[in-house]
Amino acid sequence: MRLICLLMLIWINPVFASETEPPIRFGLTAVVVTENLRFLDQWSQYLGQKMNRKVEFVLRKSYQDVMDLLDSGGIDFAWICGYPYVQIRKPESLQLLTVPIYRGAPRYHSYIIVHHDSPDQHFSDLKGKIFAFSDPDSNSGFLYPLSLMIEKGEKPETFFRHTFFTFNHAETVQAVSEQVADAGAVDSYIWEYLAIFRPDITEKTRIIKTSPSFGFPPIVSRVGVNDATVGLMKSTLERMDEDSAGKALLENLKLDGFGHFSDSLFNDIRAMVYKIKRSDPIYSMLPTD
Secondary structure (H helix, E strand, O other), X not given: OHHHHHHHHHHHHHHHHHHHOOOEEEEEOOOOOOOOHHHHHHHHHHHHHHHOOOEEEEEOOOHHXXXXXXXXXXXXXXXXXXXXXXXXXOOOOEEEEEEXXXXXXXXXXXXXXXXXXXXXXXXXXXXXXXXXXXXXXXXXXXXXXXXXXXXXXXXXXXXXXXXEXXXXXXXXXXXHHXXXXXXXXXXXXXXXXXXXXXXXXXXXXXXXXXXXXXXXXXXXXXXXXXXXXXXXXXXXXXOHHHOHXXXXXXXXXXXXXXEOOOHHXXXXXXXXXXXXXXXXXXXXXOOOO
């Protein structure tokens, strides 16, 4: 009887602790294909069980929305893009937690895509066309195509006939597939993910340019979050490939896992920002660190 009581106490205490502490809030943006809400629920439950505390995903439309939540303390962790990560903040409000590993490396690309029936073969062919950017704080969806225009001595307003932001990589692919835009810039990870789960839209697009590789969009923690919580979240994510439930979730994400990498992984993005800023006074206020 004493053993049964002891086991009950061991089982009850973690549940009690997780219910009395405030939930851990984890921000997500277009860096993740968020349409699969059932999967996000499964992932939050997995993280909550591992951390013995409820984990809530907070979905926002733009990177700026998520960065504002980090700055204000509205969320504790977030999966953001490399460009917002390298931007300057005074005081600093976040720190690098872990980086996804995709196809064997913590790196990805920007794809410039057109409709599959388009005659365009090169980025230069897009002059005078309608172009869809993903997010003004997106490396793959804005910064990289901006750098291509800078190399040609152009700006979006002089190179394209019209531009717009979708604030979602999947919607950029959709816009090009439906010929709402002649071309667009998207995260290679998202395009490849959609090619598996939404081939009906990716098959209507074609990649005409692939960027050099960049550091994969990182997961960050807010400065001020309890060190033990930060450490546990980091270890939980980086050990997902060690159990069957975690492996299943990684398979759904189409990731190999998460790993610890140096901040220098994002130096290529920093260098691109500096190059753009030096090209024209109009870009002198482009944020960076």
